[in-house]
Structures are given as structure tokens and as C-alpha cells.
Amino acid sequence: MHALVVDDDPTTRTQLRALLGSWGYDVLEAGDAAQAESALARRDAPLLMIVDWVMPETNGVELLRRARSLPEASPLYVIMVSGKHESAAAAYALESGADDFVSKPLDPVALRARVGVGARMLAKSEALQRYAEEMSRLAEARAAEILHADRLATLGQLAAGVAHEINNPTTFIAGNAELLERVWPDLERALAQAGDARLVAISAEVPAMLAAVRGGAERVRRIVADLKSYARKGSSDPRERELANVNESVERAARLLGSRFKHDVRLELDLGDISACRIDPPTFEQALVNLLNNACDAVQGVAGATVAVRSRQRDDGIEVVVEDNGAGIPDAVMREIWNPFFTTKPPGKGTGLGLCISQRIIAEHGGALRASNRREGGARFVISGVGS
Structure with missing residues (x-):
């Protein structure tokens, strides 16, 4: 000093x-x-x-x-x-x-004692300053999380409204497609009796078309159901959790990100036989969506880009592993990834809150979220201890 x-x-x-x-x-x-x-x-x-x-x-x-x-x-x-x-x-x-x-x-003895008091006061002042800075950082992080959660809640309300509006015409389309399938054999016989070869040729394709319409309507219905489930307000109160299957949450999270797995990225699901446990599906799926989204980002431009998810029943609860075959996580980044606002993405592409929030969500479920690099390349995120 x-x-x-x-x-x-x-x-x-x-x-x-x-x-x-x-x-x-x-x-x-x-x-x-x-x-x-x-x-x-x-x-x-x-x-x-x-x-x-x-x-x-x-x-x-x-x-x-x-x-x-x-x-x-x-x-x-x-x-x-x-x-x-x-x-x-x-x-x-x-x-x-x-x-x-x-x-x-x-008096040297008295002066030394007074100087010692000063040194102790300065040390305490420095410690208080560090504590105040840390509290300020945590308050800023919490405020950002609250803002992020508020935006998600607003989006959830919008999504629920949009889902309701989509659901009505989808139900109408699916119902009419089913009705057409039931009456089509009679219509097909009538067209055949009319003797118009062109109509007969076209009618041969109609059953496949109706099946495609009904299948598309069912897919829209499933997406709407997933969106409504994801948009539901979650709760960190263990008393409000429901008995659910984690595999269903994994599948819903994967379907929500379906557009990212259509072309350049292959999704591999290996879901084991696991028991139901008490979770809050909306928040748990939020953590899964964050992990899957990050994995998709990590494999952009990688030949044979793959994201793999597996679930297993362990002695200490349910384990969910999300892996990718990207470049992995550098040591310097690994030390920072759980910190609020830390991101390696370009400005506007990420808030730096995804992993921090995911870790907190898993902790609220009694589990832990850990990150590591795979020996064969890529990153691995492991959720463990859920439902223990």
C-alpha cells in the first residue's frame, strides 16, 4: 500500500x-x-x-x-x-x-497502532466497494432477466391469442377434409359413371390430396398446442408443478424449433424409458429451447451438422444430454458462459441471458446444468438430478 x-x-x-x-x-x-x-x-x-x-x-x-x-x-x-x-x-x-x-x-508505538486502524478501515472499504459492485451487477442482471421474462410473457399472451385464432380455421379445415374423405367414395363412383376420363384421372389423386390436407391440419394443430403449452406462464413454486414426462417436454421443444432442423441441421433424439416427475413444463421447456437453439447456432456451417438429445433414468433423477458436433467451447469462454450478459454472438443476435436463465430454471427443479467439450469435438450440456 x-x-x-x-x-x-x-x-x-x-x-x-x-x-x-x-x-x-x-x-x-x-x-x-x-x-x-x-x-x-x-x-x-x-x-x-x-x-x-x-x-x-x-x-x-x-x-x-x-x-x-x-x-x-x-x-x-x-x-x-x-x-x-x-x-x-x-x-x-x-x-x-x-x-x-x-x-x-x-510516539512510534501509538502511530503504528493508528496507521494499522487506517489500513483495516481501507481494507473494509475496499471489500464493501467490491460487494456494492457485485450487488449492482446482480441487480442489473436481475432487472434484465425480469425485462426478458416480461417480454416472454407478452409474447406468450400474443402467441396464445394467435394460436386461438389459428386453431379455429384449422379445426374447420380438418373437419371438412375428414367429411370429404367419408363421402369421396360415393363422389368417385359418380364421376366414374359420368364417363369423363379426365375427371377419373384427377379423382385418382384426390384421396392423397385429402390425406395431405388432413395431415397438414393435424401438424398445424400440434404446433398450436405446443405453442400454447410453451406460452403458458410458468412457476418456480414446487407446489404448483405437475406430474409430467420430461421426454414430452424434449419433443415439444424440438418441434418448436422444427424449422431449424429441417435443412442444414439433423436432430437425433434418443429418449429412454423414464418415469414421470414433477416439473413446470413451460419453464423447463424454456431451458431446453435455449440449449437446442444454442446447439443449432454452434453447428452453423459445419458439414454433417448434428444436434443430439438423449434422456436416461439415473439413480439421482432424470438426465438429459444435449450435444452438438460444432467447434466446442474455448476454455476462456467456458469460464464465462454462466455469467449474465456474456455472449459470443454478434450484437443483436443474443442477450447473453439464455444459459444463465436455463441454469437457474434447472436449479429450481432440483437439478444441475453443466457444460463440457466432447472428446470427438463439439459441446455437451448435461441436465442432471431432475425429479430426484
Whole structure:
């Protein structure tokens, strides 16, 4: 720690320099206020200052006031030294901003004790500053998570409304397609009796068309159901969880990202025989969607891009593994991936909250989320201990 001795008397400065140096301090000297202000303006400014009250031009009290008024002043513990012995002098010095007051002639034993108090106060101040910064960072992260959750809730409400609007015409289409399939044999016989070869040829394709319409309507219905399930408001309260199969959540999450697995990325599902457990499907699926989405991003441009998901029943609960064959996670990135706002994606492509939120969701389900690199290349994320 740097200490600054400010005194116009060279003998006193030498004495204090020797004492502070023997106690382990790096000592700077100033013979007047101007030199002291220069020392305090350094990047590695001293944290402890022992200053004489009576000096020519600018006295110690005025120097202290200037030091305290600096806009970006570092924490500074000030011990005022004076030949005055009156209690009024000590009170005035302390009221002016000094942290301690000692009278001349200096007693090395007492001075060392007072300097030690200053060092402890500075250490506590530094610890409090670090704590305040960490609390500020966590508050900022939590605020961003709340904003993110609020946006998701708004999107969920919109999605539920859109799903309802889509569901009605889809039901109408599916119902009419089913009706046409039932009456089609009669229509087909009537067309055959009409003797129009062109109509007969076209009619041969109609059953496949109707089946495709009905299949498409069923697919839309399933997507709508998945979207409504995903849009439901989740809960972190264990008492509100429902008995559900994690495999169904994996399948729903995969279907929600179906467009990403259509062309360039192959999805492999290996879902084992697992028991139902109490989970909150909307939030659990949010964590799965985040992991699958990240895996898809990781394999962009990779030949034979593959994302694999497997589930197994373990002694300590259900395990879900999400793997990809991308480039893997560099060590420097691995150390940061769980931190809020950390992202390797370009601006506008990611919030840096996905993994942080996913880890918290899994922890709220009594499990753990870990990341590692696969020996054969790519990343592996393991959800374990769910439903234990």
C-alpha cells in the first residue's frame, strides 16, 4: 500500500518515511500542498496520508478539503499531525475531514497502532466497494432477466391469442377434409359413371390430396398446442408443478424449433424409458429451447451438422444430454458462459441471458446444468438430478 507523508520539515518526513517503510508501506514524500496534490492525482494514488497541519501557503486542513473534493478521489485515510495538544484542535481536524489526529512529538508505538486502524478501515472499504459492485451487477442482471421474462410473457399472451385464432380455421379445415374423405367414395363412383376420363384421372389423386390436407391440419394443430403449452406462464413454486414426462417436454421443444432442423441441421433424439416427475413444463421447456437453439447456432456451417438429445433414468433423477458436433467451447469462454450478459454472438443476435436463465430454471427443479467439450469435438450440456 502506498502512503503519503506531507510535511514541510525534512527531518519529520525522514522519520515518518523510515517508520512507515519498516511497517511495509511504499512511502511517497511531499514538502508542500502542491506536491501532495500531484501525488494524489497519480493513477496509483496513495490510500494513506499523514499530513502536518501547519505548513506555509496551504495548511494541512485546506489540503485535506481539496483532497476530499476531488471528483474521482480514491478512498483516502488521513491522519492529521500537529503540535497542538488541545482537544478543540483534534475536534476541528476531524470535523474538517481527517480520520485521525496525533500530536507531536510522535510516539512510534501509538502511530503504528493508528496507521494499522487506517489500513483495516481501507481494507473494509475496499471489500464493501467490491460487494456494492457485485450487488449492482446482480441487480442489473436481475432487472434484465425480469425485462426478458416480461417480454416472454407478452409474447406468450400474443402467441396464445394467435394460436386461438389459428386453431379455429384449422379445426374447420380438418373437419371438412375428414367429411370429404367419408363421402369421396360415393363422389368417385359418380364421376366414374359420368364417363369423363379426365375427371377419373384427377379423382385418382384426390384421396392423397385429402390425406395431405388432413395431415397438414393435424401438424398445424400440434404446433398450436405446443405453442400454447410453451406460452403458458410458468412457476418456480414446487407446489404448483405437475406430474409430467420430461421426454414430452424434449419433443415439444424440438418441434418448436422444427424449422431449424429441417435443412442444414439433423436432430437425433434418443429418449429412454423414464418415469414421470414433477416439473413446470413451460419453464423447463424454456431451458431446453435455449440449449437446442444454442446447439443449432454452434453447428452453423459445419458439414454433417448434428444436434443430439438423449434422456436416461439415473439413480439421482432424470438426465438429459444435449450435444452438438460444432467447434466446442474455448476454455476462456467456458469460464464465462454462466455469467449474465456474456455472449459470443454478434450484437443483436443474443442477450447473453439464455444459459444463465436455463441454469437457474434447472436449479429450481432440483437439478444441475453443466457444460463440457466432447472428446470427438463439439459441446455437451448435461441436465442432471431432475425429479430426484
